[in-house]
Amino acid sequence: MTDALVSQRAVQSFPATVPAEARPVYQPVGTPMSPPPAAPGYSSLPPAASMPAALATPPKKRISPWVWIIGGLGVLILGASIICGALFLIRGRGLFSNPTEAPTATASVRVPPTSLPELQTPTPRAPAPTAVPLQPELTAAPAAGGFQLTVENFSGYDICYVQISSSDSDSWGEDWLGGEELIYSDSSRVFDVPEGTYDVKLSDCDEVVLATAWKVSQDYTLTVGGVGLVSLWVKNDSSKEICYVFVSPTTADSWGDDWLGESESIESQGGQRIFFLNPGRYDLLTQDCDGNDLVSEFDVDFQSDLDWTITD
Numbered sequence: 001m002t003d004a005l006v007s008q009r010a011v012q013s014f015p016a017t018v019p020a021e022a023r024p025v026y027q028p029v030g031t032p033m034s035p036p037p038a039a040p041g042y043s044s045l046p047p048a049a050s051m052p053a054a055l056a057t058p059p060k061k062r063i064s065p066w067v068w069i070i071g072g073l074g075v076l077i078l079g080a081s082i083i084c085g086a087l088f089l090i091r092g093r094g095l096f097s098n099p100t101e102a103p104t105a106t107a108s109v110r111v112p113p114t115s116l117p118e119l120q121t122p123t124p125r126a127p128a129p130t131a132v133p134l135q136p137e138l139t140a141a142p143a144a145g146g147f148q149l150t151v152e153n154f155s156g157y158d159i160c161y162v163q164i165s166s167s168d169s170d171s172w173g174e175d176w177l178g179g180e181e182l183i184y185s186d187s188s189r190v191f192d193v194p195e196g197t198y199d200v201k202l203s204d205c206d207e208v209v210l211a212t213a214w215k216v217s218q219d220y221t222l223t224v225g226g227v228g229l230v231s232l233w234v235k236n237d238s239s240k241e242i243c244y245v246f247v248s249p250t251t252a253d254s255w256g257d258d259w260l261g262e263s264e265s266i267e268s269q270g271g272q273r274i275f276f277l278n279p280g281r282y283d284l285l286t287q288d289c290d291g292n293d294l295v296s297e298f299d300v301d302f303q304s305d306l307d308w309t310i311t312d
Contacts, residue, residue, distance in 0.1 A: 145195035147218045151202065152188045155225025155276065159183035160205040167197045167215050199263070208233075208272045214263050229276040231305040234266060234286070238312045242266040243289035245273070250281040250299050265289065279303050286310055 153159050160182055163172040176191055182205075183189045193216075200213040200222055211224045225231070236242050243265045246255040259275055260266070266273050284297040295310050 147193055147195070147216075147220070149191040149193050149198075149200065149216065149219075150188060150221040151183055151191070152221060152223045153183050153185055153225070154223060154227060154229075155210060155231070155274075156185055157204040157208075157210060157224075157274070158185060159202050159210065159224065161201075161203040161207065162189075162191070163201045163203075164191065164193060164198050167199050169199075172199075172201055204274075206272075208274055209264075210274055212261070212264050214261060225276045228278070230279055230302050232275045232277060232284075232302070233305070233307045234273045234275070235307065235309045236266045236268055236271040238294060238310050239268050240288040240294060240312075241268050242271070242286050242294065242310065244285075244287035244291065245275070246283075246285040246287075247275065247277060248283050248285075250283055252283075255283075255285060277302060284308065 162176040164176055165173040197215050197217040202211045203209050211222055213222050245259045247259055248255045279302055281299055281301050286294040288294055
């Protein structure tokens, strides 16, 4: 099989003789080498000595245009910095402030006055009034030998009647307020009383007794109610006159003093009296003029105003 493949290849024919141009040239050792013959169709370059200077010198590298742009910007920035720094040093202000001209100080000459104006004396300022609660109203000084009676109303009721009568009299006499004047809650009134001994009774506009005083002969203050007190309104609808009213704390061992005193009483069939006391728990007792018990209450809690009606 191999022989068959070999026999099928075409045998390349070689020329009988090699052209002289293709033959190698051999020179003896030590003999300088001559330049090879020029290839057909090309001319050999002339020697460098015989070439022009522009062609004999190799070309220089071309500088990029960005180098010139960046360099120019740097020069501009440097120049601007130098100019701004010089302006800052010269003017002594910020770079962006607008310089203004410094004001020129003008010296003024003080001329002494020929005459001094008259000085007005300042009017003293009256001190601001100070609010004083329940300051009694001042009236003319009492007559020689008389005294002053001051009524202070701390209750929640208006006082419409002030009766001042001699302790020897059997009646209360005229109303000292005259039927037109009132002593309102949180106010006061001063009365000038002639020399003598008097009994005093204060009533509201419904003629309910609020306070009494007995045998007053010198300066005296009669107070109705008080801050934080509650009222006990006693109404006598019974057929007996009430001569004794006892109001005692629940924890006390005795009834204590009579709240009507030795001269006052609550009339039967409609008599009324208002008392004022501190909040708390109390026992209550009423008696007729013979000391007989009428009505009693125990452990009554007084935290606000209360009404107590007495019946048969």
